[in-house]
Amino acid sequence: MIDALGRRGNLPAETSTFMGRDEDLAEVGRLLQEESLVTLTGVAGVGKTRLALKAAGELSGGAWLAELSGERNGALLAHTIGAAIGLPEQAARPQGDVLAEHLADRRMLLILDTCEHLLSPCRELVGQILRAAPGVRVLATSRQPLGLPGERVHTVRPLPVTAEDCDAVRLFRDRARAVCPGFEPSDAVVRLCRRLDGVPLALELAAGRLRALTAGELLDHMDDRFSLLAGRGRTGRHRTLRTAVGWSHELCTPEERLLWARLSVFAGTFDAAAAADVCADERLRGVPGLLSRLADKSVLIRHGQRFRMLGMMRDYGREWLRAIDEERAVVRRHREHSLALRRGMRHPGRRVCGDPARRPESSRPHPGPGH
Ligand SMILES: Nc1ncnc2c1ncn2[C@@H]1O[C@H](COP(=O)(O)OP(=O)(O)OP(=O)(O)O)[C@@H](O)[C@H]1O
Ligand SMILES: [Mg+2]
The missing domain is CATH 3.40.50.300 (P-loop containing nucleotide triphosphate hydrolases)
Known part of the structure; x- marks a missing residue:
């Protein structure tokens, strides 16, 4: 198709190197x-x-x-x-x-x-x-x-992080060289890329911080990734990791947000039964259906019958869990669930918050922590 200006398309020119894929x-x-x-x-x-x-x-x-x-x-x-x-x-x-x-x-x-x-x-x-x-x-x-x-x-999956010459590390190195000419990835960089789950946006934002911090320091402070990964000087919609993840949060229903927050206590993969065991209560029913919806929205990653949350999604959920004052209760419930599993008995579903009078903000629409 040719438009009134004689153009056959309007794709923007690439302004940075493309890796892998x-x-x-x-x-x-x-x-x-x-x-x-x-x-x-x-x-x-x-x-x-x-x-x-x-x-x-x-x-x-x-x-x-x-x-x-x-x-x-x-x-x-x-x-x-x-x-x-x-x-x-x-x-x-x-x-x-x-x-x-x-x-x-x-x-x-x-x-x-x-x-x-x-x-x-x-x-x-x-x-x-x-x-x-x-x-x-x-x-x-x-x-x-x-x-x-x-x-x-x-x-589209995150870039795999395997060794120093994988695509994720090459992307980090390339963006790092824009701020630190001659930058060479170390072991800490590989660990950092792994901690960032090979998500290109997170890698780019982290590489941009090398002006002020070393890769080791970034790694040490990754618990606070949303404060660290705010791209100073970046333009467009990807200025910070928090807004990128927060956009998904905004598009979730109150129940989906509550489940996302509670699921943040799982470090690895989990199945629907485990999620229900740890997260369901009178305020959060229908966990299997909600899990599917969170996976459809790319908040969760499916692995066959199991699910996983990337670190940045987990950290965002954890902040939210803290903000609604449920962290201690859900962590305890997760611990009890793990103990029961180890003893070979599945834990019967229990309530996270027994007192409905303490109905927290999580059941209402809210722009999210830090917004
Ligand atoms: N394969 C790649 N090689 C180099 N850079 C990449 C690659 N993939 C993504 N990036 C860079 O990572 C950043 C995020 O990528 P992109 O905007 O495509 O993500 P997205 O999945 O579309 O995010 P959103 O869900 O917010 O729309 C961009 O700056 C992009 O140029
Ligand atoms: Mg996009």
Whole structure:
């Protein structure tokens, strides 16, 4: 597609080196050949947008990017996408119809970047576009799948942290060299990357702190990762790790937030029975369903029948647990659960907070600690 300005696409130029992801790129390319809607999901800052842009850049034909994070009004979605692809406004007709008609005989890739807060309008509009425009492919990035029939979902995982020459450490080294020329990763860097779970955003923010701190010092202070990983001088929506994770928190219901907070006492993987044993009470019922919803929202990572939370999600939940004054009770319950498991008997579900009069803020919408 060529717009009024003669452009065949509007992808931004890369401004930093891209690391790894060969298998993801091959898989996304394959999925885009098979289906007209592919969604990249994954936790905050894991690299969905970066991967989508890279994958689009490797395809032949025009690719257009519509950035949706700044659009909070679903009713304006078609206008935002239209503006991104250079489509003039037509006040007389619904913009969704205008957009679908405009795209009807085009061949192009449309990247819808950051859809999780507009799932329902995205679902509706993408459905309309794909029905009208058989030559259009949509590549969406979203912490949660859109939920359209035929959608192919590819989960973007953190970069694996194995040794000094793995992609995560190479990313850290590359960003570190921008502030400390000649920087060479040490053992502490590998441990730091592992502590940051190989999440590219966290790696970049940590590398940016090397101006003031050594990798060892960063590692020592990782308990306070949200204070440390606030990117001074960064622009755009990824200035701090707290806001990146807090965005997921904002999109959770009160029950999901409460479960997220309580699950923060699990250090490794856990199954639904363990989660219910430790977290369920009269205020939090239906834990298995809530676990699935948290996994759909990329707050939890699925491992078969088990679940896991990355360190940054766990720390955020733990802050929240402290803020609602449940930390001691849930830690105790987790300890009792572990002891009962070791003795070979599963612990019967018990209440975290026996006194409903102490109903804390967690059951109400709240912007989250530090917001
Ligand atoms: N493979 C990679 N190589 C180099 N840098 C990367 C890679 N993946 C991600 N990054 C960098 O990490 C940061 C976060 O990546 P990105 O914005 O793609 O995350 P995201 O998953 O889209 O986050 P969000 O859920 O908040 O939208 C960006 O600065 C990006 O350039
Ligand atoms: Mg993104």
